[in-house]
Amino acid sequence: MGVWEIAFLSIAYLGILFLLAFWAEKKKAQNKSLINNPLIYALSLAIYCSAWTYYGSVGQITSNGLSFLSVYLGPTLVMILAWGFVRKMVRIAKIHNITNIADFISTRYGKDSRIGLGVTLISLFAGIPYIGLQLKAIAQSFDLITQSTPSATFYQDPSFLLFISLTLFILVLGPRRFDSSEKHEGMIFTIAMESIIKLVAFLAIGIYISYQIYQGWEGTLQLHTISLPSIETNGGYGNWFIQFILCGIAFLFLPRVFHVAVVEIGEEENLKQASWIFPLYMLLINIFVIPLGIAGYALLNSSGLNSDLYVLGLPIHFHSKLLAFIVYLGGFSAASGMVIMETMAISSMISNNLIMPLLLRQKGFFSDNQNQLGSINQNIRRIMIVVIMILGYVHYRETESLVNLVSVGMTSFVIVAQFAPATILGIYWKKASRQGALTGILTGFIISAALLFLPNLGISTDVFRIEGLNPVSNATYWSITFNVLALYAVSITSKQNGKDANQSYLFVDVFEYSKNIENSTIWRGKARLRDLRQALSGFIGKINTEQRLKQIAKANNLSLSETYADPILVTQTEKILAGFVGSTSARLIISAISKEEQIGMSEVILLLQKSRDLQASNAELVKIDAQKNEFLTTVTHEIRSPITSIRSLSEIMVEHEDISQEERKTFLETIIQESDRLSRLVNQVLDLEKLAAGKVNFDMHSVDLGAVIEKAMMNFTAIAQQNQVGIQVDVSQKRTQRQIHGDFEKLVQVIINLLSNAIKNVEPSKGIIQVRLYENATHICIDVEDNGIGIDPKYHDQIFEKFKQVDNPNRKIDSSGLGLSISKKIIEMHQGTIHLESSLGHGAKFILKLPIQKTA
Amino acid sequence: MRNNKLLLVAIVFLGLLNFPILHFIDSKNSVLGIPFIYLYFLVVWLGAIVSTGIILNRNSK
Amino acid sequence: MRILIADDEPAILMSLDFLMRKEGHQVFVARDGEEAIQLIEKELPEVIILDIMMPKIDGYGVCQQAKALKTTYQPAVVFISAKIAESDIEKGYEMGADLYIPKPFSNRDLVKKINELYEKLKN
Structure with missing residues (x-):
């Protein structure tokens, strides 16, 4: 052609x-x-x-x-x-x-x-x-x-x-x-x-x-x-x-x-x-x-x-x-x-x-x-x-x-x-330093250039020739080896300065910091806003400059009417400029219009950590908020059930005058029970909130835990009989007269809570609940053990949380979902502990430990 | 998890295409007129491509 | 008509049982999801009234299993639940419910809706 x-x-x-x-x-x-x-x-x-x-x-x-x-x-x-x-x-x-x-x-x-x-x-x-x-x-x-x-x-x-x-x-x-x-x-x-x-x-x-x-x-x-x-x-x-x-x-x-x-x-x-x-x-x-x-x-x-x-x-x-x-x-x-x-x-x-x-x-x-x-x-x-x-x-x-x-x-x-080497190590290894990178790159370059080009000029490099390798492989082997060695050796022996360290964090942990880096300002100094404007408009024009500055100011809640610019504005400006002239020149422009202070390495890391901590505490707040929402949802849900039955049963009695005396009695009793349940629930919610807010007054005296058990049992024997559940109390293992320091009534409430739980977990007529009182050198302990369905160990951590009624294969462990969290709060107020030993099918044992009162 | 799988593919890819495994493939036999080692390269290469594609397009993280 | 009612609240079960019997239906009651499924398999009721938060198997699960039991058996499913968020109701219908009634309910309303459903079924 x-x-x-x-x-x-x-x-x-x-x-x-x-x-x-x-x-x-x-x-x-x-x-x-x-x-x-x-x-x-x-x-x-x-x-x-x-x-x-x-x-x-x-x-x-x-x-x-x-x-x-x-x-x-x-x-x-x-x-x-x-x-x-x-x-x-x-x-x-x-x-x-x-x-x-x-x-x-x-x-x-x-x-x-x-x-x-x-x-x-x-x-x-x-x-x-x-x-x-x-x-x-x-x-x-x-x-x-x-x-x-x-x-x-x-x-x-x-x-x-x-x-x-x-x-x-x-x-x-x-x-x-x-x-x-x-x-x-x-x-x-x-x-x-x-x-x-x-x-x-x-x-x-x-x-x-x-x-x-x-x-x-x-x-x-x-x-x-x-x-x-x-x-x-x-x-x-x-x-x-x-x-x-x-x-x-x-x-x-x-x-x-x-x-x-x-x-x-x-x-x-x-x-x-x-x-x-x-x-x-x-x-x-x-x-x-x-x-x-x-x-x-x-x-x-x-x-x-x-x-x-x-x-x-x-x-x-x-x-x-x-x-x-x-x-x-x-x-x-x-x-x-x-x-x-x-x-x-x-x-x-x-x-x-x-x-x-x-x-x-x-x-x-x-x-x-x-x-x-x-x-x-x-x-x-x-x-x-x-x-x-x-x-x-x-x-x-x-x-x-x-x-x-x-x-x-x-x-x-x-x-x-x-x-x-400088790039790969640079994004995976924080210690890689600027001196190391510079030495590595230069060493590698000099070796490779020498081995590749000297022979063309008639200078033999055969001394370094490894048998079996061609010139390219040979040069690659020597240059990369020494490049990496130099980078590593110099990095571990030289010290990083602040800027170097800052960048190493931002590069290596880029996925972790992504959000914060945008706004990380590792810059301290003074720059006039007017100078920033001028530097920017040289590249992107006046109109774009105003737009970008306004965007940045709005995103960070900054004012554009002050004489000196906020560090965030300076950092962002530098970043925009870097897009045009690269980081080196952008740095030069910024330092031309500002007075900069040197920042030490420890300060850099502190700043970065601060921003991370802030993120963490934010996450904590979000979590608390979610818990609160969950709590509210559950409370309303729990309240809805008794209201439903009360309403429905009352409607029946209003509309069906023909029902038998017997039925009428059952319905009315149920209504009363459900009303009780409702008021108990409301009280418990209030109790818990008070406990959480520390607004409950504890009436602290020397307390004999044997008496606490006795009082709780008085309230409970009738209920146990009704449910055909056997209760065995053993206080023989407590041999001394030592007491604890606590609020008698509150402790009775804890025992009742534990007993009510136990009753719900055992099968009627077969159920046996054992209460044991004993002591060791430092604590007085109470076990409440049942032979019921037990609780899967994977739920043990949750059950003391509000409304965490475990999806128990048989029934809810805790009727309202609040009893156990209230008990735990009360025991904690006594510097005591409560925990659970149980597995599915083998009953549940709650163990209370309360510190013995120091005799004066 | 995904990155670990990809790393495994990369290591296997590198291993299959180098000494000593390559030594056993390195013969002059041919299949359908195509040199066997060349066919071997293409198959391993395609295998790596397909596995990479599958790993990256599955939903798990 | 044959109706199965499943709820873990005995008081609610009591009132629903009474209401449905007064309407002349044959009623079966279950205290949890497992019991409900056993009864459904045995009795094949035309209408199933389900609480959602139940022990062992929840209402959604019972609903799905009941619908998948036999091709020839297509019961109407009514959820009665204290879960009243829009997303919950949506989920209920997605699970194949014919009705979703929030707790607390008015008896008259409930009976009317279930009768309507029954009429629809017959046609």
């Missing part, structure tokens, strides 16, 4: 993507987000699959066998765990308004600007060759499909036109002015669409070659006999394992993946489905790699075509123009998607962690430009996008035929993997 034809179609394709993006943004403006769903989220994660996946895997087959699979199995491993791990990162990023990996790590470590800067520069270092790689893939595939040779001067090269269009595309859809959430609805939507296209294109060529041309895998694989699949003979298990792990940990820390996975996620819930959809995507895009690789090698190796281009070479070989174009488009999607997101992410890192802090540290810069910080920030990002694109392009032009796709990708992976 012609050069201009393809160039035009490619740019038209970008144009369509742009329209799609525009449409998505419009939908978003109508509050119909297209990207806030699991499928689009999972597809946007497929940004991970760049040109390296699309063209590179097939190129690897003949030289490295199946080792390319580790690149997808590692991330699958991470996605299986995403619901725990990635969700935590998402929650943290949301709370702190974090928009890139450098901000994430530096925010965790006390907003240390050195860490943010380090991570930024390392990402840039790893990202440029990677971007160059994608541009190379675009250019080479362009040259192949148009059958042209690249021009020696870049501006005469038609693929340069694609490069320009791509840059413009990013600039238009990229940096935002008035949106702190850093969500790029349109961009993410196009990324997801590109993911569909690259998958469909790859499956199309795979099916075409394997089934259309060669009628199945067997036919295809017979084209060439190579010692294909064995892992053992293609690098061995050691390399396989290390790369498996490397790809897993590097996956999330690639700037573009971090951006789509953590920053652009709509709701956390999206992760749930993406955890399996994205691995499924990776599986699908890899299914046909083997037949394509073998067919490519068999048919195209002799033509001298770079093995990285077999995927596109195959349809051209078979003169299938349409398929060739589809494949080209798929590759263009894979490469351009990666370039778009990566430049966006890295440009925001550079702006937030390098350039803005440099500018803000300059004297006078802040006060001179206070009103236009927002647009300055936006322009810095635009310039950085252009710079990164040019650097990537230069890299590709200069190193054109040196390396293949996979090795550049792997090198980037080893370098970004250095962020993993």
Whole structure:
């Protein structure tokens, strides 16, 4: 196909993507987000699959066998765990308004600007060759499909036109002015669409070659006999394992993946489905790699075509123009998607962690430009996008035929993997300190860079070469090991400062503090409200500033008319600013407009604990309220039963004059009994409330418990006889005359309560109740034991609570549900204890223990 | 509970696809023209995907 | 008509028993859920009057078991309960009750409603 034809179609394709993006943004403006769903989220994660996946895997087959699979199995491993791990990162990023990996790590470590800067520069270092790689893939595939040779001067090269269009595309859809959430609805939507296209294109060529041309895998694989699949003979298990792990940990820390996975996620819930959809995507895009690789090698190796281009070479070989174009488009999607997101992410890192802090540290810069910080920030990002694109392009032009796709990708992976220890330990281990993180990242970076690049400069690193490991695995092993060791060793030996400790709590316990963190103000100092307003309006405009401030003030009951701002307002302002310029720069802006006091670590922890305690006491109040409600419901319910029978029986007697004398008598007796029950209930409720409020006067004297039992029995013998229940009293075990100090009548009431309970729990005529009085060195005790149905031990704790009538298999234990709680209260007033020994079917024994009165 | 199950899936996934288990699979036999080890990878991979999906979509916490 | 009444309050049982007999129904009484179910299985009454908070098996449980007893047996179920929150009443109807009468009730009202239910059943 012609050069201009393809160039035009490619740019038209970008144009369509742009329209799609525009449409998505419009939908978003109508509050119909297209990207806030699991499928689009999972597809946007497929940004991970760049040109390296699309063209590179097939190129690897003949030289490295199946080792390319580790690149997808590692991330699958991470996605299986995403619901725990990635969700935590998402929650943290949301709370702190974090928009890139450098901000994430530096925010965790006390907003240390050195860490943010380090991570930024390392990402840039790893990202440029990677971007160059994608541009190379675009250019080479362009040259192949148009059958042209690249021009020696870049501006005469038609693929340069694609490069320009791509840059413009990013600039238009990229940096935002008035949106702190850093969500790029349109961009993410196009990324997801590109993911569909690259998958469909790859499956199309795979099916075409394997089934259309060669009628199945067997036919295809017979084209060439190579010692294909064995892992053992293609690098061995050691390399396989290390790369498996490397790809897993590097996956999330690639700037573009971090951006789509953590920053652009709509709701956390999206992760749930993406955890399996994205691995499924990776599986699908890899299914046909083997037949394509073998067919490519068999048919195209002799033509001298770079093995990285077999995927596109195959349809051209078979003169299938349409398929060739589809494949080209798929590759263009894979490469351009990666370039778009990566430049966006890295440009925001550079702006937030390098350039803005440099500018803000300059004297006078802040006060001179206070009103236009927002647009300055936006322009810095635009310039950085252009710079990164040019650097990537230069890299590709200069190193054109040196390396293949996979090795550049792997090198980037080893370098970004250095962020993993500081991040993972940072969100699970509070002691990880800023010094530790900084040392770990730098150590890891220096070791990996040395082992990977020194050999290219002719310096041998063979001393460190572990037998059987390839350069990438070898560098991974040494760098990650020392990274983790340095992080750990320095963290446990160095002290955290207040800010560091504060952030460690907020990160590690993010799910616990989620609610409070929003309002946690670990900031003390003075800032004028006017200055806050001005700083904010530089980014979000005057109207939005007023709106946001009012929202915050309303939510926290603050006034906006004072000269100095409440710390909450300052913290929130800093958070909003962080969404635009990152945590480091936001901190600088806030300190430029305020006088801040240093806060010590112990104070930080105290503050956090306070907010937690407050939450706990709140929960306690809610619980008490619920108990009170339950109490009221139960009281009314208990009152309703006697009222029902009284009313119903009285109505009967009014309306049915013909009832027999006998019936009339029974009914009237029942009415009297039920009335008694009602008044008893009312009295008990009052008693209990008085006891609870401490309003009952106890008439305290020396009391002989034997006399208490005697008095209770006097009231009770008749009832026992009526119910045909036997009562045995044994006071023989109390041999001394020792007494207790107490209220005689109240204690009689307790014994009566216990006896009434016992009577209800035994079967008439078989029931025996035993009352025993005895003593030990310190206490005088009374047992009230029955041989009734017993009480399941699981209810023992509850039965002394108000109205906790256990759902006893036979009858209610406590007629009103209040007797036992009243008894318990009374005994407690005597410094005594009451408890229950019982099991189902074996009767119940209540044991009272009252302290012996000290003889004067 | 759910996270523990996912951790188990991850460990089994990693275990099945590495030495020593991989050593027993690593042969040149093929099934229906597809290299056996490749088929093995796809099956284990799909298994992990399906289990993850099921664990995350069941209602229990 | 044959009616089963289940309530753990003897006084209420006494008055309901009297009222229903005066209306000319054949009455069975139960003091808890288990007894109620045994009687239902044996006697297959057309109307079942149930308290909700009963020992052993509560009214909801009795209602469900009675409705699931036989396909040919479809008794009318009336809850009479001191649980009078809207949610309780809703739950009662969800359980398949034909009537939900809150305690305390007026005898005349109760008898009228149950007779109406009886008429409806016959048709």
